[in-house]
Amino acid sequence: MTIPSEINVAIIGAGAAGLGAAHALRRSRLSCIVLEARERIGGRGYTIMAAPDVVFDVGCGWLHSANRNSFVKIAEALNFEINRDLPPWRERAYGNAFPQKDRDDFIRSLDAFFHRAEEAAKSGRDAPADTCLEPDNRWNPMIDAISTYINGVELDHVSLLDLDAYEDTNLNWRVRRGYGALMAAYGGSLPLALNCMVTLIDHSGRRLRVETSQGTLTADMVIVTVPTDLIADEAIRFHPSLPDKVDAAKNLPLGLADKVVLALDEPEALPKEGNLRGATMRAEMGTYHLRPFGQPCIEGFFGGRFARALEDAGDGAIAATSIDEIVSFLGNNFRRKLRPLKESRWAHDPFARGSYSHALPGHAGKRVVLAAPVDGRLFFAGEATSPNFFTTAHGARDSGERAAREVLAALSAK
Numbered sequence: 001m002t003i004p005s006e007i008n009v010a011i012i013g014a015g016a017a018g019l020g021a022a023h024a025l026r027r028s029r030l031s032c033i034v035l036e037a038r039e040r041i042g043g044r045g046y047t048i049m050a051a052p053d054v055v056f057d058v059g060c061g062w063l064h065s066a067n068r069n070s071f072v073k074i075a076e077a078l079n080f081e082i083n084r085d086l087p088p089w090r091e092r093a094y095g096n097a098f099p100q101k102d103r104d105d106f107i108r109s110l111d112a113f114f115h116r117a118e119e120a121a122k123s124g125r126d127a128p129a130d131t132c133l134e135p136d137n138r139w140n141p142m143i144d145a146i147s148t149y150i151n152g153v154e155l156d157h158v159s160l161l162d163l164d165a166y167e168d169t170n171l172n173w174r175v176r177r178g179y180g181a182l183m184a185a186y187g188g189s190l191p192l193a194l195n196c197m198v199t200l201i202d203h204s205g206r207r208l209r210v211e212t213s214q215g216t217l218t219a220d221m222v223i224v225t226v227p228t229d230l231i232a233d234e235a236i237r238f239h240p241s242l243p244d245k246v247d248a249a250k251n252l253p254l255g256l257a258d259k260v261v262l263a264l265d266e267p268e269a270l271p272k273e274g275n276l277r278g279a280t281m282r283a284e285m286g287t288y289h290l291r292p293f294g295q296p297c298i299e300g301f302f303g304g305r306f307a308r309a310l311e312d313a314g315d316g317a318i319a320a321t322s323i324d325e326i327v328s329f330l331g332n333n334f335r336r337k338l339r340p341l342k343e344s345r346w347a348h349d350p351f352a353r354g355s356y357s358h359a360l361p362g363h364a365g366k367r368v369v370l371a372a373p374v375d376g377r378l379f380f381a382g383e384a385t386s387p388n389f390f391t392t393a394h395g396a397r398d399s400g401e402r403a404a405r406e407v408l409a410a411l412s413a414k
């Protein structure tokens with residue numbers, strides 16, 4: 001679709017937030033277009049066929065807090081099969097690399113850490129989340145590894161109050177055909193312009209001027225949904241500038257999580273839906289999902305500084321490290337059974353620049369600042385603006401719907 005010269009509402013970004021906003025405005029009389037820099041929709045939700053028999057979510061894969069996840073109803077309405085099996089993260093570690101007794105001890109220490117964090121947050125005083133680690137607990141590095149998976153960074157960079165604000169209902173489901181595929185279907189019928197990168201939003205005049213790689217359009221209102229690092233780095237600029245937004249975005253940076261999928265020959269040798277990880281006693285470790293949905297593959301997950309170093313080492317480094325680590329757990333004859341299919345590089349993705357946002361210590365309040373409308377004309381959505389489901393796809397989608405409601409409220413107030 002080519003872009004019109006005038007529109008009521010321009011939505012920037014066709015990730016979960018932008019699609020949620022566009023759907024909510026569809027029922028109004030407003031003309032609306034989603035401007036997307038990539039050649040596809042979904043943003044950090046992206047499903048590929050890594051092999052003819054392997055569906056792989058390069059970005060989000062789990063319907064977190066599934067009983068409060070708005071994508072569940074959408075999946076049902078679009079006939080996307082939902083898998084409600086519990087994930088294998090906690091109890092189901094495979095093999096001898098992490099013996100049961102150690103695993104139980106680790107889970108106890110992990111739960112105790114989260115309990116201490118919850119108690120400490122009640123004071124209302126913020127601090128780096130690593131202050132809630134028990135000094136000298138032998139599992140501290142692995143608790144930090146878990147932080148790199150859920151926050152994208154180590155605990156010393158995480159605001160305790162922000163960590164506490166996240167609502168986890170401990171129910172995690174999956175979409176058999178892929179979360180990214182679900183987003184693509186959800187957004188398929190919306191008015192969209194792809195390959196349309198927005199560079200400037202000029203809000204100095206009576207109408208908003210939006211400069212894009214496909215030309216300029218004017219709009220009454222704009223909803224911005226791009227990831228925080230793009231606002232922080234002023235990859236998308238505002239005129240006049242919005243220093244409060246840039247400051248909020250800088251204090252809600254994206255952490256990094258990366259995934260890899262490896263083809264597995266002779267898959268019967270490993271259980272379906274298993275988890276593999278070692279008692280490595282270090283934060284630099286992968287965690288592996290064996291044969292998700294029974295597929296002939298292993299998915300690996302890496303986070304934080306370790307993921308960043310592997311991305312920086314170049315394409316293929318995540319797969320090579322995964323294979324070495326899996327072989328160290330399962331034995332050398334597994335090396336010939338594993339073949340790299342695909343690995344993500346979210347930090348090097350120019351339209352993401354990372355995986356999901358965390359608040360730096362002392363800055364938990366910045367999510368509200370980032371979400372706040374400006375002049376009743378500029379509105380902000382995206383996972384980083386969600387008060388309780390930040391980092392997630394459904395939190396992003398719901399934030400888009402919230403921004404759409406703000407647009408409608410601003411119009412009716414005029």
Ligand SMILES: Cc1cc2nc3c(=O)[nH]c(=O)nc-3n(C[C@H](O)[C@H](O)[C@H](O)COP(=O)(O)OP(=O)(O)OC[C@H]3O[C@@H](n4cnc5c(N)ncnc54)[C@H](O)[C@@H]3O)c2cc1C
Pocket residue numbers: 012013014015016017018035036037038041042043044045058059060061062063064196197198199225226227230235236257258259344346351352354355356381382383384390391392393394396397
């Ligand atoms: C590896 C990984 C695993 C994850 N796992 C899960 C999970 O299991 N469950 C879960 O719920 N969440 C998970 N997430 C997080 C989830 O994917 C995101 O929180 C969510 O998709 C963010 O949606 P969004 O709309 O806020 O942003 P995005 O999806 O990033 O959408 C923003 C859009 O803006 C576009 N854009 C950027 N700049 C411009 C510009 N200048 N002009 C026009 N368009 C622009 C981008 O291309 C993008 O399409 C994961 C993420 C990653 C990376």
